[in-house]
Amino acid sequence: EAGVAQSPRYKIIEKRQSVAFWCNPISGHATLYWYQQILGQGPKLLIQFQNNGVVDDSQLPKDRFSAERLKGVDSTLKIQPAKLEDSAVYLCASSPMVGGRTEAFFGQGTRLTVV
């Protein structure tokens, strides 16, 4: 079974620029998550999708962050414009359950550096 795929692995941009991250979840997984992990901290949920609908985006800074899940499969996370404090690892995860919760599988993450 292929894992969660993310790209790019690394990205360096200047503040005020825009950036986009891509995630391909495990085939058949209904639930997709985007997390932000700042160095030395645990992951913080940004947005949760169930198929192509948003379940929870309460911690997504909507003035600069946006996310979509195309046809309930792939997802993109965009930051526009980026700030220095957005430097972090962005993790995508997927889970097979519809409702309830089972084990989540994580991708390798995208390390973003804003200079």
Added chain:
Amino acid sequence: KQEVTQIPAALSVPEGENLVLNCSFTDSAIYNLQWFRQDPGKGLTSLLLIQSSQREQTSGRLNASLDKSSGRSTLYIAASQPGDSATYLCAVHTNAGKSTFGDGTTLTVKP
């Protein structure tokens, strides 16, 4: 608001020692709890998942316990090896799929 705390933040032990990592959470209304391992520059690898109705789960040298009423979980690693060096994260999940992570314990096992 759920808060998850992991103690200690860092731990260094000689190879072969048994060790315990701690995780505490403030809201006992959880669906399950999951322990992860994270290697530098990598994503999270799931180690053990404990349902709220369970008391413990075992996988090889790892044993995780859950005391929901007191808001505590422990991860026991037996006969530690240098390859166990990593950051260990615990996460609590609600039945709506909302997750709260601790900040992790960074473990170093010295040969």
